[in-house]
Amino acid sequence: MAFAHRLFPTPIAVAAELWTLAVSGPLLTDLGKTLLRATSAFAIAMLLGTVLGIVLGRRRWLDRLFSGWLLVGLNLPAIVVAIVLYIWLGLTQLALVTAVVINKVPLVITTVREGVRSFSVDYDELAAALRLSPLRRLRLITLPQLMPFILAAARTGLSLIWKIVLVFEVLGSDGGVGYRVSIQFQFFDITGILAYTTAFILVVLAFEYGLLRPLERKVLQWRPAPA
Amino acid sequence: MAFAHRLFPTPIAVAAELWTLAVSGPLLTDLGKTLLRATSAFAIAMLLGTVLGIVLGRRRWLDRLFSGWLLVGLNLPAIVVAIVLYIWLGLTQLALVTAVVINKVPLVITTVREGVRSFSVDYDELAAALRLSPLRRLRLITLPQLMPFILAAARTGLSLIWKIVLVFEVLGSDGGVGYRVSIQFQFFDITGILAYTTAFILVVLAFEYGLLRPLERKVLQWRPAPA
Amino acid sequence: AETLVVGVQESGTVQWEIQTIKNLGLDTKHGLDLQIRPLADSRAGQIALQAGAVDVILSDFVWVSIQRSEGNMVTMVPHSLAVGGLMVPADSPIASVADLAGKTIAVSGSPVDKSWIILQAFYNQATSGTLSTDASARFGAPPLVNELLTTGGVDAALNFWQWNARAKVAGMTELLSVADMLETLGVAEQPPLLGWTFSDQIAATKTAAITAFLDASFEAKAVLRTDDTAWDKLTELMGASGDPALFTQLRDDYRAGIVSGYDPADTAAAEATFALLAQYGGAELVGDQTELAPGTFWEGYRK
Amino acid sequence: MAPGPGLSIDIADKRFAGAAPLLADFRLDIVPGSVVALFSPSGIGKSTLLRLIAGIDRDFIGSITIDGAPAHQAPPPGYVFQDPRLLPWLTARDNVRAASPAISAQTADAALARVGLADDATAWPHALSGGMQRRVALARAIATNPRLLLLDEPFVSLDRALVDDMHRLIANLAATSGATVIFASHQPEDASRLATRVITLAARPATIAHDLTFEHAPGRRDDATIAAYASQLATGVPHAALD
């Protein structure tokens, strides 16, 4: 371990590097690019995955038809998806976001489908008795029951998407955190890598504590406090 | 698209390649290595993640203490984990499996914790009235309620783990599917990549339909058939 | 015999030399127990070296220089001069770099790829314009770049030599090699881009083994440069079985990049190239240092 | 006001997978505006029958029409399940409002007030006692002024004073709006005070063991009439069959 000191930088060194990169380096530009890619892929994947997950959870025959393909989608290596899309759509922003969405959607579908399958028949009966319209049923019955699954998918989803974006940014892009990290890797600049990672994690923490938690508290306030 | 045939090989070409690679190529050895790594990492990550997820879901103060760190764990790029562990533990099997577990455990924890939080207080009261021992409580009350979340984590988990194994195999191993696919990528041997991918997906399909589904049917037979 | 573990990329052209060493028994001849650890890609090599899993890897001199200035004491002995070049389709309207304006170029690697920086410098000198704004560049992995060029997705491609060899066989032509560009930019002698890389510590503790390995390496190079029969056993490794045109192309391009001798004092070409890269690529490419770090080329050996 | 719908029930076969038929060749017609009490031993099929009438369960052979329309296409009935079945993520008020988009907060609060829960509109279901939850369910069923009310043991878990109030509430509703009401019960008192018709089911497949019709409208029964009906129930319907 000849190089240990450089490989395990102190938190202070990382913070200093973070500051330098933010003030006079490309960090904010890179972070912006990556965040744009990650959030748009996140939004699309969550929406699409939730809708398809609900449909597959509800309709047995559709599930029987597609569950095998879902497994294929789940297990397709990122690199295969990236190659195909980069060749189809060129090395563009659209190809990157599409590739990320394709990678993430099966995960959301799987989680949401499991949630829909666990629904209580009781509330379905209630919906039938009240003749709820599809939209009211979604709002009053489906989504509240799905909440824990959607939260799980969202929490794990953002982190996964960011990791996939990193991979794709390395394979073909001209900026972003993944791209920069791969350059830093060539310098074996662990301090820089950790500075970038920290910057992203700060964003995620802000998202978690600034948005997700308050939202969660509001949405889940009905739950009795556990003993 | 002059090279269309090479980039988008027919399923027959892929099947033929799969057969050749299996019979006279390194496919079975590679697949064996990767499966060993993936399954051991899967088992460890599921067990550890479920236990920690239950604990964090139950104990508010522990969750408050660690939920930030969980987010850090979720968002740590694979490459950072890989470098640290490979340099610490050398380019060993142990380092690889540990790195994969570290990558996957936060995901399981997050999903399971969301599940535990969604538990009904009713059954907790029942457990208290019956004075269930921790073990019986786990078996009779906690695990059955967690089942949908564990299934979601298992289904998405195996696929994620295999993808992470691929990454780590590229970064530091001398065999396995990831290692081979990255070499095939350097030759742009899409047929070979798809053959390897197909081989793994066949294994996952076998796992799903041979093990997970029958198990699921048994465990969830209590559920009323949806209307 | 002393043991030396060399990490080599399984798909790399470096395998040809290693295989020749094995074929001719050059390792045992020099009293060396040569062990090969296959690696998936260059990142894996860097990790393996830092983790101490291998003693020697193949790397470029810019990386070595950066590592030295950062305090990672590694050093190298040249292995290859081969460089990439700018490829265009046979019937391309692009006749000189000036025609690149308004075109789409696929570049293997990233915006701080060394060849891309040199092409930009060259373009700047030829037209006094800025290539990155005049043309639109797409960055991707080498095979992806080749694929985009051959399918007409881009107008020109900047790629590594072994990929260009394949493109040539597929009917593309090399408009300009990186060596040509460097020459115009004032680096007359070709810099040794790739070299056998090891830590100072290994150099000190395993001097005999390193020396034996380098001897074997240079001997193999000599054979590969002159002896056609030595190549016959490499056909499959080159991925050229059944494709004599590709075989010949790869062999000839490889020969053009073979390093025939080594004098640690003669680092002018590398220094000039480094300065050029520092000027045009900036800190993102070379780090904070603008000059080749002293000791980048190992003083303990000469040929 | 328009009177409640008339029902025509004709079930050739209703069974659950792997079990003997619960209802077979079961016929029952109910005239508009009746208040029908359903009695039977536990597990005979009261709840199942109510679910069929509500159009919740459509898995049977035969036909159930409500004013001529198939059950599941008829306007939504006011339904009280055997359990409270509140949506735990909605307050009492919003649970009532879930019954229809047409119910305003005021209407919901008024319905809650009618079941004695004026102060609990913003409480979550888990913070309500068992009896309070059942009353929210009742408020949800009546809030839409439905022309058909289907109540599955609506008066259990309530103290006697509340049961009297709820009896009055339903009787008023039936009297003023002419709604058709069908309720399952185990208490003969519910029938003697509320019902215009009492049907007891027995055996498997369920058959109509007794079918009694009372003359006086529920709203206009004095204590003597109620006592008379009660004794009629006690004698006319043998004890075991009554429940």
Next chain:
Amino acid sequence: MAPGPGLSIDIADKRFAGAAPLLADFRLDIVPGSVVALFSPSGIGKSTLLRLIAGIDRDFIGSITIDGAPAHQAPPPGYVFQDPRLLPWLTARDNVRAASPAISAQTADAALARVGLADDATAWPHALSGGMQRRVALARAIATNPRLLLLDEPFVSLDRALVDDMHRLIANLAATSGATVIFASHQPEDASRLATRVITLAARPATIAHDLTFEHAPGRRDDATIAAYASQLATGVPHAALD
């Protein structure tokens, strides 16, 4: 057999977050082997009190001791919740067996047979009618032969014949094993047949409005005694308080 435990309840303050205290300075002693009926209007605190006695809810100020031990450390009581609260992923038999690892399949089936569900041991809860689910819950509570039985409205949703059976079952249990029983109810009949003591709660915070003790042991009451007790309840306890 050892008689059931004696209870000493002394609750200084029990309230739910953000609400007026439900119980304050509430004192009640129960002698071993009593069968106590709890009456009150809906929402006064019967279920809460039973949960406190069972040691399920430990968030209160004061002390509840069962034969001297704090409630939550006392041996597990037989408990029937106000809802059936079966575990949906276990069959009826396994729900009964969940009460204790000591219960064999035979014991569980015997307990089910005592509540009239001999044929339904392998049924899932969702396939049982409301009354059947409540009886499984009752079977689960008695299967362990507990020395303390806490029953929250155990006899609702059952037909009259079944209620009689269940009365007999509980009376027998109390008589033969000497178990202490506390049950919440809204039916005076439950008390006149079963109870040795009747307590009615009223107001908030809940106070003991009436505390009646009956002389005859439940098992040995003839119809005349029961009628006498019923009238005693009707007169001794004003209607409104009785509920």
